[in-house]
Amino acid sequence: MSTGLRYKSKLATPGEPGDVDKQYVGFATLPNQVHRKSVKKGFDFTLMVAGESGLGKSTLVHSLFLTDLYKERKLLSAEERISQTVEILKHTVDIEEKGVKLKLTIVDTPGFGDAVNNSECWKPVTDYVDQQFEQYFRDESGLNRKNIQDNRVHCCLYFISLSGTGRLRPVDVGFMKALHEKVNIVPLIAKADCLVPGEIRKLKERIREEIDKFGIHVYQFPECDSDEDEDFKQQDRELKESAPFAVIGSNTVVEAKGQRVRGRLYPWGIVEVENQAHCDFVKLRNMLIRTHMHDLKDVTCDVHYEKLPRAVHPADDQVKLTQDSRMESPIPILPLPTPDAETEKLIRMKDEEVGGEQGRMGRCGRAGRTARTWGVGVRTAWGQSEPHRRCLC
Numbered sequence: 001m002s003t004g005l006r007y008k009s010k011l012a013t014p015g016e017p018g019d020v021d022k023q024y025v026g027f028a029t030l031p032n033q034v035h036r037k038s039v040k041k042g043f044d045f046t047l048m049v050a051g052e053s054g055l056g057k058s059t060l061v062h063s064l065f066l067t068d069l070y071k072e073r074k075l076l077s078a079e080e081r082i083s084q085t086v087e088i089l090k091h092t093v094d095i096e097e098k099g100v101k102l103k104l105t106i107v108d109t110p111g112f113g114d115a116v117n118n119s120e121c122w123k124p125v126t127d128y129v130d131q132q133f134e135q136y137f138r139d140e141s142g143l144n145r146k147n148i149q150d151n152r153v154h155c156c157l158y159f160i161s162l163s164g165t166g167r168l169r170p171v172d173v174g175f176m177k178a179l180h181e182k183v184n185i186v187p188l189i190a191k192a193d194c195l196v197p198g199e200i201r202k203l204k205e206r207i208r209e210e211i212d213k214f215g216i217h218v219y220q221f222p223e224c225d226s227d228e229d230e231d232f233k234q235q236d237r238e239l240k241e242s243a244p245f246a247v248i249g250s251n252t253v254v255e256a257k258g259q260r261v262r263g264r265l266y267p268w269g270i271v272e273v274e275n276q277a278h279c280d281f282v283k284l285r286n287m288l289i290r291t292h293m294h295d296l297k298d299v300t301c302d303v304h305y306e307k308l309p310r311a312v313h314p315a316d317d318q319v320k321l322t323q324d325s326r327m328e329s330p331i332p333i334l335p336l337p338t339p340d341a342e343t344e345k346l347i348r349m350k351d352e353e354v355g356g357e358q359g360r361m362g363r364c365g366r367a368g369r370t371a372r373t374w375g376v377g378v379r380t381a382w383g384q385s386e387p388h389r390r391c392l393c
Ligand code: GDP
Pocket: 052, 053, 054, 055, 056, 057, 058, 059, 060, 190, 191, 192, 193, 194, 247, 248, 249, 250, 264
């Protein structure tokens, strides 16, 4: 900032013709450059859907992205479902809207919560999430960092079933507690058309209480900036108050008041998926796709991925390495020459630079070490020694 201002004051002499042009350095185009680059590269997003079978997961995904990802799905009988183990299925589609490409991956968890004994049925899901983090870490530490595929799960829509008591079931609590430190969980009340508005209100309150009581950390919408306009602030307030979202899904388009809408046709009327008076589908879609997709990715990277225990004190390894290699080295290690005054000065300047660098890195959870330890072997959570990489945040 200060450099920019200094540069500007050098260029601009008040009163001279062409002041405005001279004051324009050009960094105002930076957002456009970022925009162009991002659009060219395309975006990716991985969404997990979890909850027992029949809660409307595939229908909701279809309604959200207007893409049928479940064409080849084989429906199981009740008997088969009881004995089925939890599977992890990945469907990927490339969708494009107004020239913007999105590689959408839906991770489904068929069989989750369907067995008679559901204890630990979330284990395959947590293993899958960990594997994706591990893979990303390996790729980041490898040579081809530029073309890393991010398969980390950015968000998990967890479908809460409408049990008669309106309380969370042990399987809901178990799942969310097992995953809340790894994934952004967005709890949903599915098939909201089965409840009247008063019931939905009460159910939402109860779920919020239970989430607090069990210490579950679901995805927190970021605070709205104070300089946002009033409309945006109002939308943000409504979004926060609506959680957990009560949603309706439908794969069919019906005619309501002369308009073709996505909805469910009942003998007494039509429930419209995109009608905000009927359910929170639009709020969920806006949040997921239009307003918070980037934040979900940021939280995945900066909070969940960073939280994974991965590095031990690399300097310890370095010291050990130096000592060991000294003992085994057939080449005698000569004492370093004492630096002269000029070299001392240069070293001091470099140290100051490194100090500044370190301060910047300090903001990143990964960069706990000084720049001098860059490139040193790091023991990972998975027990291997990996070369540390430059921070990519
Ligand atoms: P999944 O097994 O969780 O993927 O559930 P499906 O999406 O296959 O839906 C199971 C059944 O519930 C289907 O018959 C759907 O038509 C129905 N369904 C899906 N969403 C809703 C909804 O919002 N309300 C109602 N009443 N039924 C729904």
